[in-house]
Amino acid sequence: xxxxxxxxxxxxxxxxxxxxxxxLVGGVVGYGxxxxxxxxxxxxxTAELPAATCTPSSPTPRDRxxxxxxxxxxxCTALNRPDLAxxxxxxxxxxxxxxxxxxxxxxxxxxxxxxxxESTVRFATYAVQVSATYDRLSVTEAHExxxxxxxxRTVLGRPATLSSTPTFSIDFGAPKGTAAGPNGTARTLTxxxxxxxxxxxxxxxxxxxxxxxxxxxxxxxxxxxxxxTIPGWRAG
Numbered sequence: 001x002x003x004x005x006x007x008x009x010x011x012x013x014x015x016x017x018x019x020x021x022x023x024l025v026g027g028v029v030g031y032g033x034x035x036x037x038x039x040x041x042x043x044x045x046t047a048e049l050p051a052a053t054c055t056p057s058s059p060t061p062r063d064r065x066x067x068x069x070x071x072x073x074x075x076c077t078a079l080n081r082p083d084l085a086x087x088x089x090x091x092x093x094x095x096x097x098x099x100x101x102x103x104x105x106x107x108x109x110x111x112x113x114x115x116x117x118e119s120t121v122r123f124a125t126y127a128v129q130v131s132a133t134y135d136r137l138s139v140t141e142a143h144e145x146x147x148x149x150x151x152x153r154t155v156l157g158r159p160a161t162l163s164s165t166p167t168f169s170i171d172f173g174a175p176k177g178t179a180a181g182p183n184g185t186a187r188t189l190t191x192x193x194x195x196x197x198x199x200x201x202x203x204x205x206x207x208x209x210x211x212x213x214x215x216x217x218x219x220x221x222x223x224x225x226x227x228x229t230i231p232g233w234r235a236g
């Protein structure tokens with residue numbers, strides 16, 4: 001069980017930790033490039049920017065969502081909602097970028113790919129990511145199996161875990177060209193995809209662009225509003 005373009009770990013699963021490390025770095029690189037190459041300066045007021053719309057992912061046939069699976073574009077539509085800034089506690093800010101992607105990975109020794117579609121929306125203060133992981137590992141099993149420091153919770157009536165992952169930043173304006181290093185913490189809420197926790201999960205990750213610890217209350221507000229709007233969400 002994992003997440004996609006930029007944020008957090010999945011209950012100690014070594015495969016997911018490796019993928020999420022790449023995701024976090026990739027998301028921050030994308031953010032830096034947007035500010036480096038995009039119109040205006042990073043210091044420009046978000047009030048002057050139109051809210052970002054979801055950029056189509058144009059997946060290859062191999063990455064297209066199978067029947068019953070959500071796509072990265074659908075996750076972006078669910079996440080990039082008009083009240084997202086208010087849910088994050090930064091009313092008045094506008095989304096600067098919004099995108100979704102479809103990807104998968106094959107654990108060593110496995111015969112099948114595990115799909116991990118994701119979407120990330122960035123504001124001046126926060127970045128938030130939602131992803132889905134279509135594997136057979138339940139949230140409860142993962143928490144017990146890997147024995148990490150995540151907190152076991154109940155969210156929307158199903159098992160969930162809350163965990164932290166360090167994030168990294170890349171400075172393209174450093175004296176020697178580029179510089180990279182730790183840049184705060186991402187908080188990730190992993191929620192069972194099935195009400196009976198039979199396998200698969202949704203992950204929502206939140207981190208701040210200024211490296212200040214993110215607000216768990218904001219993360220929970222986003223999860224409670226966004227997850228039920230994802231196509232295929234199973235009420236129960």
